[in-house]
Amino acid sequence: MTKHTSINIARMRYRLEFGKYDDTTxxxxxxxxxxxxxxxxxxxxWAGKWSISQAELLSLAGAGIKDAVVFFIRHNPNITSDFTIRFEDNDYKIDSIKYDDGLSANSFDLVTCHREVTKHG
Structure with a gap:
């Protein structure tokens, strides 16, 4: 897998909640x-924001994904695209996860997602 050597862990200043919606109430x-x-x-x-290249933006736009954001997190095999991310009172749908191999202490996963907008009416 790819090593993300340009990741600066000092940029991991965001707290992301990974969860699911349930009707337990x-x-x-x-x-x-x-x-x-x-x-x-x-x-x-903890997470940081990853810069998206122009080529990646075009690829995402071709897949119908608008307003994409990529977060980097420490490698965590428990995180899957089935989760919803809550960040700054917004929900984000995970579009893809580029997993690192997790073999070193400097392993990071890139999580591409987009903000979900609730439509009423």
């Missing part, structure tokens, strides 16, 4: 009759 929305789900954080990790 048992509450029902009186307007729609649907169960109300809430975000349940499972992992909280």
């Amino acid at each position: 048992g509450e029902i929305n009186p307007n729609t009759g649907e169960k109300i789900s809430s975000f349940l954080p499972l992992y909280t990790l």
